[in-house]
Amino acid sequence: MSDFDPDALILRVLTDPAVIPDPYPSLRELREQAPIFQTALTGTWILTRYDDIRAVLRDPRCGSPPPQARRGERMGIDGSSRRDRDPESLSMLFLNPPDHTRIRGLVSRAFTPRRIEKLRPEITAMADGLLDDLGPEGDLIGSLAFPLPANVVSALVGVPAADRDDLRPLITDLGVGIEPTASDEEVAIADQAGREIRSYLLDLIADRRTDPHDDLLSVLIEASEADGDRLTENEVIVNTILIYAAGFETTTHLIGNLVRNMVAHPDQLARVRHDRALVPNAVEEVLRFDPPVQIDGRYVLDDIDVAGHQIPAGSSLVTSLAAGNRDPAVFEHPDHFDVGRVDTQVLSFGSGVHYCLGAALARLEGQIVLDRLLDRYDHWAITAEPSWRKRITLRGVERLDVAFS
Numbered sequence: 001m002s003d004f005d006p007d008a009l010i011l012r013v014l015t016d017p018a019v020i021p022d023p024y025p026s027l028r029e030l031r032e033q034a035p036i037f038q039t040a041l042t043g044t045w046i047l048t049r050y051d052d053i054r055a056v057l058r059d060p061r062c063g064s065p066p067p068q069a070r071r072g073e074r075m076g077i078d079g080s081s082r083r084d085r086d087p088e089s090l091s092m093l094f095l096n097p098p099d100h101t102r103i104r105g106l107v108s109r110a111f112t113p114r115r116i117e118k119l120r121p122e123i124t125a126m127a128d129g130l131l132d133d134l135g136p137e138g139d140l141i142g143s144l145a146f147p148l149p150a151n152v153v154s155a156l157v158g159v160p161a162a163d164r165d166d167l168r169p170l171i172t173d174l175g176v177g178i179e180p181t182a183s184d185e186e187v188a189i190a191d192q193a194g195r196e197i198r199s200y201l202l203d204l205i206a207d208r209r210t211d212p213h214d215d216l217l218s219v220l221i222e223a224s225e226a227d228g229d230r231l232t233e234n235e236v237i238v239n240t241i242l243i244y245a246a247g248f249e250t251t252t253h254l255i256g257n258l259v260r261n262m263v264a265h266p267d268q269l270a271r272v273r274h275d276r277a278l279v280p281n282a283v284e285e286v287l288r289f290d291p292p293v294q295i296d297g298r299y300v301l302d303d304i305d306v307a308g309h310q311i312p313a314g315s316s317l318v319t320s321l322a323a324g325n326r327d328p329a330v331f332e333h334p335d336h337f338d339v340g341r342v343d344t345q346v347l348s349f350g351s352g353v354h355y356c357l358g359a360a361l362a363r364l365e366g367q368i369v370l371d372r373l374l375d376r377y378d379h380w381a382i383t384a385e386p387s388w389r390k391r392i393t394l395r396g397v398e399r400l401d402v403a404f405s
Ligand code: HEM
Pocket: 057, 092, 093, 094, 104, 153, 242, 243, 244, 246, 247, 248, 250, 251, 254, 291, 292, 293, 296, 297, 347, 348, 349, 350, 351, 353, 354, 355, 356, 357, 358, 359, 361, 362
């Protein structure tokens, strides 16, 4: 008889720091042995196959829990406690259609391809400035992967350069609150950070009302003042905080994973160096192979059937985007890092109505970093064992010592 125990395995994946650097063998075992199972630990259903994950993320019967099911929940990435919140105090990430459709439609006005592309020269200049400061060796995370996306989101939102350094640690504190393993103390710190960011944004919104700029905050305020459909001030705030929180550390880890994986696969780095048209593919392959957001979740609003498993309304689902991205039913030789893959539909940005609003911006940042590093340096090395953050929703290293020449 097999001694395979999916509960023990998922517990290790979710809580054992020793598994964080390489969760993929454990995820493969889960996908092969128990691709859909309800863990006895919490009653949550765990999904690890690509098609099942994509199906539930796109299924209108799966979404965010209704208010009565939220009681006792902890804070969300949008910065306010999830307890007792009405729809207006939830960011779009925690809304279901039609409320979600309305907010997403209005916020999307600020994420036009034109606005993203317009940031290209500014992002390139920021990356160059940070790489100049880093010099030939040092910690890539602290010097580049951390400040770059934070400053990019600040530029997008319209936070003045002088305020960005003060805001960054608050956003980091906020991010800890979404980890399933966050302690009560971390959640309290995250809640406090949420309050401070909210108060800062209230002042900035007041400023932009009288003096609109060409930035996201001004677009959202305009959307709130336009005739017909509108965003309330609170909706502007919670969705701005969401964009900040969702766009910052995710991209930090994309950049860290990018450099780590390119150094770990020198043949692939050489390929990209010889054929720079592969830069976008390389970023896509990093997203597939080592996704910054490893898990996503849904609440079952109405009974569903997933590959023959009856999952009743009221259940919670955890989808392992990392496992789905390595499903051999979809990706040939999924454990091979291959920058030549084409048409990869990675799960790393989710799927369906909540598909990441910042995907184009994140990809652009990754591509600019890879291009600028290739332009500047022929030899890349990692000089010390990277240290990992003890986190699994947003997984990545906290320090990456590099040497470039
Ligand atoms: C590599 C970097 C990134 C990754 C891996 C990532 C991942 C994700 C994922 C998996 C979701 C879906 C969540 C769900 O299904 O519930 C999501 C949603 C979202 N992301 Fe990203 N993200 C990244 C960068 C960004 C950036 C740069 C921004 C904005 C500046 C952003 C803004 C958002 C927003 C607003 C949502 C919510 C969309 C909605 O609820 O309709 N993300 N992201």
